Amino acid sequence: MFDLERAIAEWREQMRTGGLGKTTVLDELEAHLRDDVGAQNEAGVAVEEAFAASVARLGQVDALRSEYAKCELRGRERLWEAFLLLVGIPTHQPAMNMNPAHSNLNIEPRWTTYTKAAVFLAPAAVFWTFAVLFLYPKLNVICQSTGLAMPGAYGMVSFLADHSLVFCGLGIALLALLEWRWNGWEKYRRVSLKSTVFVLNTAVFAVFALMLILALVAAPMMSHATR
Amino acid sequence: MIRKELVAASAEPLILSLLARGESYGYAIIQEIKTRSGNRMGWTDGMLYPVLHRLERKGQIKSRWAEAENGRKRKYYFLKKDGKKALEEHDEHWAMVHAALSGLRKERYV
Missing domain, CATH: 1.10.8 (Helicase, Ruva Protein; domain 3)
Known part of the structure; x- marks a missing residue:
């Protein structure tokens, strides 16, 4: 048979x-x-x-x-694809096994996108809080005691830290506005949110790394200063 | 049978024209082209799919998976704005070839 x-x-x-x-x-x-x-x-x-x-x-x-x-794919297309992959969006692989009753199987449900974005942002938020509350004041003290000028870029950090709540609020308001007013947002929601999360994660990681480098540079000077 | 090269050259405009009438999926596209050409376009069925793939890469068409009435999943394709533009260009070029050929043919019988 x-x-x-x-x-x-x-x-x-x-x-x-x-x-x-x-x-x-x-x-x-x-x-x-x-x-x-x-x-x-x-x-x-x-x-x-x-x-x-x-x-x-x-x-x-x-x-x-x-x-x-x-x-x-060639050249630029390949780059774009690699970026989407880094951001966590498998391209040309429509999500088949999500909700078959949904009218368009290729659009991720809203709650999934937002939950994922929140989860992936959590480590960055923790690192950021740690950096702002602990690392940054510590660095300030180190720099002052060694007479090392804080590089200008760090001024940005303190500005952002002072206004983090404002920026969070603005971000949420922007998302709410997009959900409310723009019908096409659905199509771009996933790629925009994931790209933003990716960029934020990278930025926080970079800031964190820079702070550590500064601390490593300043520490030997401090030991000279105290001697 | 129509020559292989001509079949290959006409694949994109044929697909775009078919999709200009509404979204469709691979099997239906092949059947339609076979019927319309009286089965004389020597397509191996599999050759259509790489062409669809290429058109999608070029951003002329888009695809989505959906469930058919019989519960099976199917990949549907539909035309995008760039596809419409490309189709207009194809139409123009084919009309030019056709005009040149038929003009010459008339002269042959004068």
């Missing part, structure tokens, strides 16, 4: 070993096979023959692979 499911699984495996490994590509080709087999079967062809004919019509894996390779 011919088992279509097994035949399809075997065909997928063949494609994969032939170098056509992308799940979405195989999903699409599989959907095609199923449609074609179904149509032939309705016209009176046995499933086994229909499947063999469909696979033959789909073509050799080498030919398919080289056709797909022709539309691979």
Whole structure:
């Protein structure tokens, strides 16, 4: 007895070993096979023959692979894709297993996006608080006692720290406004939020690293000063 | 059978024209092209998909996965603004080729 499911699984495996490994590509080709087999079967062809004919019509894996390779990404596209990946958005891999009842499967539900953004921002928030409450005053003391001038960039940090609540409020107000007034926001919500989180994380990490470097530079001077 | 090179050259304008009428998915696109060409466009079915892929990369079409009536998932494609522009350009070029050919053909019989 011919088992279509097994035949399809075997065909997928063949494609994969032939170098056509992308799940979405195989999903699409599989959907095609199923449609074609179904149509032939309705016209009176046995499933086994229909499947063999469909696979033959789909073509050799080498030919398919080289056709797909022709539309691979170049240069700037590749950079953009890498950035999206860093931000945590797998491209060309629409979220299939989310909520199938949702009218557009490719748009992440609002609460998912916001929860994820909040979770990924949490470590940065902790580091930022630590840096502002502990590291920054400490650095100030060190710099004063060694007579080392605080580099200008650190003035920015104290300005941001003094007004963190204002900036948070502004950010939330902006998001609320976008949700409320702009219908197209839905489409850009995920990429904008994730990019912002990525940039904030990177910035906090950079500030933290710079503070540590300054402390390391100043510490030996302090020991000279006390001597 | 229509020559392979001509089939390849006409793939993009054919797909764009089909999608200009509304969104569709790979299998339906292939069937439609086969019927319209009286089965004389020698497409291997699989060749359509890389072309769709390429058009999407170029930003002329977009895709989304959705569930069909029978519960199976399908990848639907639809035209974007750039695709419409590209289609207009294709139309213009094909019309030019057609005009040149038919003009010459008429002269042959004078």
